[in-house]
Amino acid sequence: RTLRIGLIPGDGIGREVIPAGRRILEALPSSLNLKFSFVDLDAGFETFQKTGSALPDKTVDTLKKECDGALFGAVSSPSTKVAGYSSPIVALRKKLDLYANVRPVKTTAGSSNGKPIDLVIVRENTEDLYVKEERTVEGPNGKVAEAIKRISERASHRISTIAGEIALRRQGIREAAPGTSSHSQPMVTITHKSNVLSQTDGLFRETARQALAAQKFSSVHVEEQIVDSMVYKLFRQPEYYDVIVAPNLYGDILSDGAAALVGSLGLVPSANVGDGFAIGEPCHGSAPDIEGQGIANPIATLRSVALMLEFLNEPDAAAKIYTAVDANLDEAKFLSPDMGGKATTQQVLDDVLKRL
Amino acid sequence: RTLRIGLIPGDGIGREVIPAGRRILEALPSSLNLKFSFVDLDAGFETFQKTGSALPDKTVDTLKKECDGALFGAVSSPSTKVAGYSSPIVALRKKLDLYANVRPVKTTAGSSNGKPIDLVIVRENTEDLYVKEERTVEGPNGKVAEAIKRISERASHRISTIAGEIALRRQGIREAAPGTSSHSQPMVTITHKSNVLSQTDGLFRETARQALAAQKFSSVHVEEQIVDSMVYKLFRQPEYYDVIVAPNLYGDILSDGAAALVGSLGLVPSANVGDGFAIGEPCHGSAPDIEGQGIANPIATLRSVALMLEFLNEPDAAAKIYTAVDANLDEAKFLSPDMGGKATTQQVLDDVLKRL
Ligand SMILES: CC(C)[C@H](C(=O)O)[C@@H](O)C(=O)O
Numbered sequence: 185r186t187l188r189i190g191l192i193p194g195d196g197i198g199r200e201v202i203p204a205g206r207r208i209l210e211a212l213p214s215s216l217n218l219k220f221s222f223v224d225l226d227a228g229f230e231t232f233q234k235t236g237s238a239l240p241d242k243t244v245d246t247l248k249k250e251c252d253g254a255l256f257g258a259v260s261s262p263s264t265k266v267a268g269y270s271s272p273i274v275a276l277r278k279k280l281d282l283y284a285n286v287r288p289v290k291t292t293a294g295s296s297n298g299k300p301i302d303l304v305i306v307r308e309n310t311e312d313l314y315v316k317e318e319r320t321v322e323g324p325n326g327k328v329a330e331a332i333k334r335i336s337e338r339a340s341h342r343i344s345t346i347a348g349e350i351a352l353r354r355q356g357i358r359e360a361a362p363g364t365s366s367h368s369q370p371m372v373t374i375t376h377k378s379n380v381l382s383q384t385d386g387l388f389r390e391t392a393r394q395a396l397a398a399q400k401f402s403s404v405h406v407e408e409q410i411v412d413s414m415v416y417k418l419f420r421q422p423e424y425y426d427v428i429v430a431p432n433l434y435g436d437i438l439s440d441g442a443a444a445l446v447g448s449l450g451l452v453p454s455a456n457v458g459d460g461f462a463i464g465e466p467c468h469g470s471a472p473d474i475e476g477q478g479i480a481n482p483i484a485t486l487r488s489v490a491l492m493l494e495f496l497n498e499p500d501a502a503a504k505i506y507t508a509v510d511a512n513l514d515e516a517k518f519l520s521p522d523m524g525g526k527a528t529t530q531q532v533l534d535d536v537l538k539r540l
Numbered sequence: 541r542t543l544r545i546g547l548i549p550g551d552g553i554g555r556e557v558i559p560a561g562r563r564i565l566e567a568l569p570s571s572l573n574l575k576f577s578f579v580d581l582d583a584g585f586e587t588f589q590k591t592g593s594a595l596p597d598k599t600v601d602t603l604k605k606e607c608d609g610a611l612f613g614a615v616s617s618p619s620t621k622v623a624g625y626s627s628p629i630v631a632l633r634k635k636l637d638l639y640a641n642v643r644p645v646k647t648t649a650g651s652s653n654g655k656p657i658d659l660v661i662v663r664e665n666t667e668d669l670y671v672k673e674e675r676t677v678e679g680p681n682g683k684v685a686e687a688i689k690r691i692s693e694r695a696s697h698r699i700s701t702i703a704g705e706i707a708l709r710r711q712g713i714r715e716a717a718p719g720t721s722s723h724s725q726p727m728v729t730i731t732h733k734s735n736v737l738s739q740t741d742g743l744f745r746e747t748a749r750q751a752l753a754a755q756k757f758s759s760v761h762v763e764e765q766i767v768d769s770m771v772y773k774l775f776r777q778p779e780y781y782d783v784i785v786a787p788n789l790y791g792d793i794l795s796d797g798a799a800a801l802v803g804s805l806g807l808v809p810s811a812n813v814g815d816g817f818a819i820g821e822p823c824h825g826s827a828p829d830i831e832g833q834g835i836a837n838p839i840a841t842l843r844s845v846a847l848m849l850e851f852l853n854e855p856d857a858a859a860k861i862y863t864a865v866d867a868n869l870d871e872a873k874f875l876s877p878d879m880g881g882k883a884t885t886q887q888v889l890d891d892v893l894k895r896l
């Protein structure tokens with residue numbers, strides 16, 4: 185099988201980590217019978233400055249027509265408002281209907297000095313406040329701006345269903361390798377704020393309950409947690425959680441919080457997943473402070489590659505990458521500066537490749 | 541001066557901690573020349589079940605006409621949707637125009653094994669998604685619900701101004717007691733998500749920048765942080781932050797996150813502040829799991845009493861309470877179960893009173 189992968193480095197350190205993602209795909213053992221072809225695609229703030237569009241039609245078209253999956257690096261946010269600019273990743277998620285943003289957060293055997301964390305945040309990726317329907321009126325006391333938070337039964341249902349499926353899949357992997365996880369049962373925690381937003385978050389909560397009550401999820405333990413308590417509990421008892429499903433904005437906030445628990449955003453991958461398509465995306469952003477120094481941590485990208493492969497139905501290839509990355513972290517000889525080490529992007533990559 | 545204080549225990553452990561709040565006011569040394577009178581007021585889920593209203597008019601009227609301040613305990617959220625019920629504290633904040641929710645989070649000398657945390661979250665308390673304007677339509681693919689997030693220039697300006705004032709006041713207290721804090725300069729961090737919500741959160745950000753550019757805040761260092769990074773940084777580097785100003789929902793989430801950093805929600809106070817009125821409110825909620833056992837931690841309430849007094853212009857009385865509470869925590873002889881101790885609510889209270 186040959187997979188065609190779009191490469192969208194974007195801005196900042198996106199350009200330093202996406203090449204590492206390409207390299208690891210090329211280096212996968214031939215025994216997997218997987219081949220890759222690549223196409224370079226533009227998006228981001230620099231693209232906006234050059235062409236007037238942060239997400240050229242060509243990028244979207246090529247992804248839709250030619251590609252099986254993609255890797256997305258990062259985009260800079262301008263520090264002051266720039267007319268006409270808006271985030272290309274948010275647009276891409278909607279245009280390709282990549283409705284789930286999957287963000288696993290996990291300690292490795294060597295890195296967890298406390299209890300092992302092994303959770304995944306499954307974030308709805310197409311609606312909530314991210315519909316970006318806003319307006320501003322000039323009132324007697326100054327400006328008043330409003331934004332729409334939209335929650336639909338359809339999007340809530342499909343995100344909860346994929347969360348349940350991920351919980352079952354994780355359980356399957358755990359059962360195949362006993363002793364690698366502290367969870368004994370698949371669990372999904374529904375996050376919302378229905379005590380204030382009874383209609384919108386209420387709909388999310390009820391729909392999630394319904395979706396997860398399906399027969400195929402009968403082995404999944406379902407719980408819920410108000411978003412503010414969820415942040416509290418996530419920090420007090422992170423080892424407790426397995427799969428957390430949340431509307432878009434809460435998922436965005438929770439996944440950064442969870443990343444803080446494992447030491448560095450430079451470790452945390454994500455995949456934007458739709459039906460038959462997945463974009464791997466490291467969670468760290470464009471990191472202007474370290475841009476151009478060759479010291480960005482490639483781990484988040486390498487794990488995002490693996491995550492993309494999982495959702496393209498290549499679990500064996502994904503497992504190879506996870507294992508190599510975990511070995512690099514556990515040996516802790518080649519770590520990038522965000523992890524307290526001195527290795528460059530290239531040195532970390534080489535160490536992981538050696539272990540493939 | 542005599543202050544009349546409304547007592548609103550509400551539900552759950554609210555009924556166990558609010559009496560402790562009353563006791564500490566009664567026990568303040570007479571040298572302060574402060575007297576208190578009290579009026580008991582109803583609100584909460586049980587009140588709703590009895591009377592059909594979670595916040596009786598009488599409670600609001602009495603607070604408006606007779607009281608200088610109040611203490612609010614907690615309210616239960618029903619675990620399934622109950623028609624007609626909605627949170628009385630959210631309503632109270634709006635009806636009394638208590639526009640600022642002030643939530644200090646601080647380690648004491650004895651409790652911080654890492655770096656000392658000494659920050660305060662200043663949360664806008666009247667708008668954002670808490671306007672609770674929602675509607676649901678039945679579409680071809682099922683229900684679609686929408687909520688309004690409203691951000692006004694007026695509310696953003698006054699919350700930012702009070703945040704700046706709090707930063708200056710904290711700096712004054714630090715200068716009067718050198719060595720008690722790690723901050724050398726007053727700082728306000730503006731939290732928003734204007735990279736997605738350019739109009740609403742953009743308005744919050746710009747208005748906050750403007751308000752804090754006023755001459756009187758020239759000594760205040762002003763920064764900003766996107767809400768997801770803010771959660772990440774809050775966990776990685778909490779000692780860095782001084783005053784954090786945020787729209788309502790982000791403030792709600794951030795303050796629970798910050799509470800996790802100091803070990804227990806049972807320690808974290810808040811005050812709902814308007815012009816000339818303040819309601820002290822512990823952040824912990826009604827805690828049905830420990831209700832009725834007499835083991836709720838009264839510290840959050842005692843600190844909320846102090847915070848209320850600060851905003852009623854009684855800083856000396858407030859300081860007495862803070863000092864007594866810190867001494868209880870530092871000695872760590874009478875700690876409630878949430879802190880790993882065995883003391884009852886009454887024993888913790890008695891220990892604090894002894895130190896007044
Ligand atoms: C850059 C920003 C628009 C984006 C988001 O909020 O989704 C980022 O924070 C993320 O989590 O991918």
Ligand SMILES: CC(C)[C@H](C(=O)O)[C@@H](O)C(=O)O
Nearest residue numbers: 379380412627629630792823
């Ligand atoms: C109970 C709930 C409505 C409330 C809020 O969201 O404001 C609580 O979480 C708080 O922080 O005071």
